[in-house]
Amino acid sequence: xxxxxxxxxxxxxxxxxxxxxxxxxxxxxxxxxxxxxxxxxxxxxxxxxxxxxxxxxxxxxxxxxxxxxxxxxxxxxxxxxxxxxxxxxxxxxxxxxxxxxxxxxxxxxxxxxxxxxxxxxxxxxxxxxxxxxxxxxxxxxxxxxxxxxxxxxxxxxxxxxxxxxxxxxxxxxxxxxxxxxxxxxxxxxxxxxxxxxxxxxxxxxxxxxxxxxxxxxxxxxxxxxxxxxxxxxxxxxxxxxxxxxxxxxxxxxxxxxxxxxxxxxxxxxxxxxxxxxxxxxxxxxxxxxxxxxxxxxxxxxxxxxxxxxxxxxxxxxxxxxxxxxxxxxxxxxxxxxxxxxxxxxxxxxxxxxxxxxxxxxxxxxxxxxxxxxxxxxxxxxxxxxxxxxxxxxxxxxx
Numbered sequence: 001x002x003x004x005x006x007x008x009x010x011x012x013x014x015x016x017x018x019x020x021x022x023x024x025x026x027x028x029x030x031x032x033x034x035x036x037x038x039x040x041x042x043x044x045x046x047x048x049x050x051x052x053x054x055x056x057x058x059x060x061x062x063x064x065x066x067x068x069x070x071x072x073x074x075x076x077x078x079x080x081x082x083x084x085x086x087x088x089x090x091x092x093x094x095x096x097x098x099x100x101x102x103x104x105x106x107x108x109x110x111x112x113x114x115x116x117x118x119x120x121x122x123x124x125x126x127x128x129x130x131x132x133x134x135x136x137x138x139x140x141x142x143x144x145x146x147x148x149x150x151x152x153x154x155x156x157x158x159x160x161x162x163x164x165x166x167x168x169x170x171x172x173x174x175x176x177x178x179x180x181x182x183x184x185x186x187x188x189x190x191x192x193x194x195x196x197x198x199x200x201x202x203x204x205x206x207x208x209x210x211x212x213x214x215x216x217x218x219x220x221x222x223x224x225x226x227x228x229x230x231x232x233x234x235x236x237x238x239x240x241x242x243x244x245x246x247x248x249x250x251x252x253x254x255x256x257x258x259x260x261x262x263x264x265x266x267x268x269x270x271x272x273x274x275x276x277x278x279x280x281x282x283x284x285x286x287x288x289x290x291x292x293x294x295x296x297x298x299x300x301x302x303x304x305x306x307x308x309x310x311x312x313x314x315x316x317x318x319x320x321x322x323x324x325x326x327x328x329x330x331x332x333x334x335x336x337x338x339x340x341x342x343x344x345x346x347x348x349x350x351x352x353x354x355x356x357x358x359x360x361x362x363x364x365x366x367x368x369x370x371x372x373x374x375x376x377x378x379x380x381x382x383x384x385x386x387x388x389x390x391x392x393x394x395x396x397x398x
Contacts, residue, residue, distance in 0.1 A: 010154035019153065023160050027167045028204075030064045033057040034072075034168060035204035035231045036244075042125055043073040046219040047235065050243040058126065058135055063145040065168050066138025069131065071112035074122035078111060079176075080216055081121070083191040089117075090176045093192050101177035105169040171203045179209035186223055187214040187274040188281075188314040198227040205229035214274050219246035251275060255387040261367065266360045268388035273349045279384065280342055281312035284377045288338050296332075303328060311339050315346075337373060341366070 014022070037057035040047040049057070061067050075089050084093045089111035092100040100107060111117055126135075135141070142165060149157035174196070183194030193213035200207040200221060208221040208229060215223070222229040238244035253268035269276055286308050293304040310318075310326055318326070330336040348362045367385060370378040 008154050010150070010152045010157060012152050014153055014156075019156060019160060023163055026064065026164060029060060030164065030167055031171060031204040031206075032231065032234060033060050033064070034171075035206055036234065037061070038067070038069065038072045039076065039206070040219050040231070040235075042069055043076040044217055045124070046217050046247050048245045048247065049238070053238065053243050054126075055130075058130070062135045062138060062141035064142070064164055066142045067168070068112075068136060068138060070118060070122040070125040070127075072108075073125050074118045074120075075108055075111045077121040078117050080213070083193075083213070084180070092177045092180050097177050097181050100180075101173045104173040104176050108172070171206070175203060175206045175209060179206075183210070185210045187211070187278055188312060189214040189274065190314055190316055192317055195227075198222075198224070200227070200229045200231065205231035215248075215250045217248050218250040220249040223250065252391065254389055254391050255384075256389045258383060258386050261360065261364055261386050263356050263360055264390055265386060265388050266356060266363055268390045269363065269385060270349060270359070271390065272388065276385070276388075277312075277342070277346065280345065280381060281308070283384070284375075284381050285311045285338050285342070287377045288334055288375065292332050292334055303332075307335070311335065312342070315343065334375070337375065338378065341370060341373070341378060 012018075036047065037049060037054060038061070041049050041054070058069065061069070078087070079089055079091075082088045084091050086094060088094060090100050090104050090107040095107065142161075145164070146158070146161045149161050151157070153160060179194060179196055180192045181194070183196045184198075185194055187210060189210065191213055193210045195210045196207040198208070205221040206212070208223070208227060211223040211227070212218075212221050219235060220229060220232045222232060235244050235246060239246070251272040251274075253272035259265070289304060289307045289311065293301070293307070296303065306325070307329055310322055310329065313322070326339070330339070345366055348359060348366065351359060351362070363385070367382040370382050373379070
């Protein structure tokens with residue numbers, strides 16, 4: 001083969017179909033390296049990966065992205081610690097959607113260059129010879145990949161390489177930009193994270209961003225029966241052959257028979273507090289809004305526009321227009337009652353680091369007031385709360 005032919009076709013002389021398939025497979029592996037290794041395993045310790053799998057992903061990230069494990073984990077932990085504040089490395093709420101969507105990699109590099117962030121948030125990441133002498137040189141990895149792909153595919157290999165290099169910056173911009181700006185929320189976590197779509201396939205399950213910010217230490221990012229996390233599918237496959245193990249998959253509380261509200265109930269409710277508040281929105285707020293809307297008639301229809309969403313929304317995320325609209329809704333006493341009761345229940349979770357007996361008494365007082373309110377939905381919800389249990393406690397005391 002002549003040099004011009006080698007440059008044109010490479011060693012493999014691949015067809016267009018082969019190039020497309022190769023690019024799709026390699027970019028998917030890169031996404032898996034980020035979501036399984038960097039994100040769920042290293043940043044959040046939600047997942048254990050066999051050293052063979054971990055080192056494969058480290059090598060792949062070095063060659064396919066040039067990213068460093070400690071830097072990525074530290075910046076991501078910082079993001080969770082200071083989400084939607086001036087200290088957040090990449091918040092579209094603070095820096096603007098366009099900035100994070102199109103230049104999330106730039107925001108990442110700025111944060112990763114700060115030693116104080118790496119020192120505080122980068123603990124526990126790999127610190128061996130390969131990391132310190134090879135993988136820290138990201139430019140070397142991506143250059144090596146470019147040389148290999150041009151040799152194999154010819155000049156078209158430069159296009160394949162360019163797509164691979166652009167993939168994670170694009171994915172990161174989508175997750176950290178759109179994922180804090182547009183989509184649906186299963187849970188009212190105290191930041192703007194949203195699920196971009198219920199089927200986490202294209203970017204490894206990271207589409208389920210609201211679920212992740214709610215249960216950051218869960219190796220499984222899907223939370224509802226209709227949601228799909230392809231990253232979790234791969235974890236299950238790796239687990240089946242002993243190459244992975246999930247440390248957590250979200251809350252462990254269950255519902256059983258009705259019983260007096262005690263410390264076990266309080267622990268279970270705290271463990272599953274985001275689901276509890278989601279159920280409150282569905283079984284208390286929604287029926288009361290529907291009832292009041294029906295009673296008000298068509299003349300007041302505009303008053304109830306977006307009422308369910310506003311009455312359940314995390315208070316810190318409300319803008320001035322939303323707060324003004326809430327004040328109009330509060331002209332209906334029943335809506336003001338269910339909103340105030342939601343805030344009071346939320347406040348109980350905020351004191352969860354205090355004395356458990358105090359939490360139990362606060363819950364009992366809340367239930368007593370809910371039952372005395374005259375709202376059937378509120379009274380029924382107290383019955384729901386009394387069914388919460390912690391299965392491991394029951395096993396230990398059986």
